[in-house]
Amino acid sequence: MEMFNPPHPGEFIEEVYLRPFNISIRALATKLGVASSTLSRLVKQQSGISPEMALRLSKALGSSAESWLTMQTQYDLWHARQKLDLSAVEKVDFETAA
Numbered sequence: 001m002e003m004f005n006p007p008h009p010g011e012f013i014e015e016v017y018l019r020p021f022n023i024s025i026r027a028l029a030t031k032l033g034v035a036s037s038t039l040s041r042l043v044k045q046q047s048g049i050s051p052e053m054a055l056r057l058s059k060a061l062g063s064s065a066e067s068w069l070t071m072q073t074q075y076d077l078w079h080a081r082q083k084l085d086l087s088a089v090e091k092v093d094f095e096t097a098a
Contacts, residue, residue: 006078007075009075011045013043013061018043025040028060049068049069049071
């Protein structure tokens with residue numbers, strides 16, 4: 001099922017963890033073992049979640065690494081669908097392709 005405009009993982013982190021629990025980017029970055037600038041870029045939606053960051057977030061905040069990566073993928077796909085024109089792409093007919 002496709003989501004409508006899914007949140008960026010950084011927005012999710014800010015809304016679900018940082019604001020409600022009054023946790024600073026610096027404090028969470030320390031727990032994650034990353035530079036505060038790295039986490040800041042994620043929260044400001046200037047970067048996405050890498051597999052390594054997904055593993056860190058999984059250990060520090062919970063949820064599986066796969067769920068963090070899925071959130072990033074849903075965000076990326078939704079935005080790609082808004083921009084990409086697929087009208088010139090044709091389906092390959094493997095029955096007659098040989």
